Amino acid sequence: MSERASGPDDADNPLRQRSIRSFVLRQGRQTDAQKRAFTEHWPTYGVDFTGKPRDLEQLFGRHAERVLEIGFGNGEQVLFAAENEKQRDLIGIEVHGPGVGRCLNGLAALAATQVRIYQHDAVEVLKQEIADASLDEVRIYFPDPWHKKRHHKRRLISPEFTALLCDKLKPGGRLHLATDWENYAEHMWDVLDAEPRLHNIAGARGAVDRPAWRRQTHFETRGQKLGHGVWDLIYLRR
Numbered sequence: 629m630s631e632r633a634s635g636p637d638d639a640d641n642p643l644r645q646r647s648i649r650s651f652v653l654r655q656g657r658q659t660d661a662q663k664r665a666f667t668e669h670w671p672t673y674g675v676d677f678t679g680k681p682r683d684l685e686q687l688f689g690r691h692a693e694r695v696l697e698i699g700f701g702n703g704e705q706v707l708f709a710a711e712n713e714k715q716r717d718l719i720g721i722e723v724h725g726p727g728v729g730r731c732l733n734g735l736a737a738l739a740a741t742q743v744r745i746y747q748h749d750a751v752e753v754l755k756q757e758i759a760d761a762s763l764d765e766v767r768i769y770f771p772d773p774w775h776k777k778r779h780h781k782r783r784l785i786s787p788e789f790t791a792l793l794c795d796k797l798k799p800g801g802r803l804h805l806a807t808d809w810e811n812y813a814e815h816m817w818d819v820l821d822a823e824p825r826l827h828n829i830a831g832a833r834g835a836v837d838r839p840a841w842r843r844q845t846h847f848e849t850r851g852q853k854l855g856h857g858v859w860d861l862i863y864l865r866r
Contacts, residue, residue: 662729669732673740675719677748682757687744688717693764695719696796698750699771699784703731708843710740716764718743721750751789760795765802769842773809785816787823794825797865805861806842808851813859826863835859 693716700720
């Protein structure tokens with residue numbers, strides 16, 4: 629998955645000019661089926677960014693726990709959650725057009741009712757549309773590690789972004805991150821363990837086994853066969 633979450637009109641959008649960005653724009657080539665997904669299924673599952681506070685109960689038509697996944701890639705985890713966490717409302721954010729299209733088609737095939745999708749910058753969605761203390765969980769799985777040292781400043785997990793996530797999480801809410809880059813796990817610990825509003829359930833600089841609610845990806849399975857590690861970090865909002 630990737631740390632991308634933006635809209636189709638990024639290039640001309642003045643909101644792009646800001647200090648933090650949660651994505652790198654890589655739209656890629658869409659298949660005909662993925663293009664049709666936006667016409668046929670965006671009205672059901674898509675959320676158009678307005679820059680105004682969003683009434684989530686009105687959006688979903690019910691009161692339920694709310695989970696936000698940032699950078700959902702092709703949507704495998706969103707679809708897994710849609711099938712296995714029907715009691716929770718799920719919000720996904722991703723910029724990559726083909727991935728969003730694939731996810732829309734998958735949601736339609738499942739006839740899911742409790743999922744909504746943004747194709748927009750995650751930072752702007754959080755700052756402008758998501759109320760403080762309104763989320764029960766935030767998930768960020770396998771964000772771009774920007775493994776070259778000169779690119780570390782582009783990493784999504786930063787003190788400023790972590791503080792924003794804490795604003796949006798309810799007290800007792802959960803922040804779950806996963807990475808297969810040990811250096812990025814070390815960076816996450818540096819940032820998250822220093823945030824006073826977060827508590828690592830595994831202790832300082834600790835990780836847990838993959839929990840049941842996170843599906844194991846194809847790339848993760850292949851990496852583990854090659855001896856690569858995966859780190860799941862779970863923090864609770866104080």
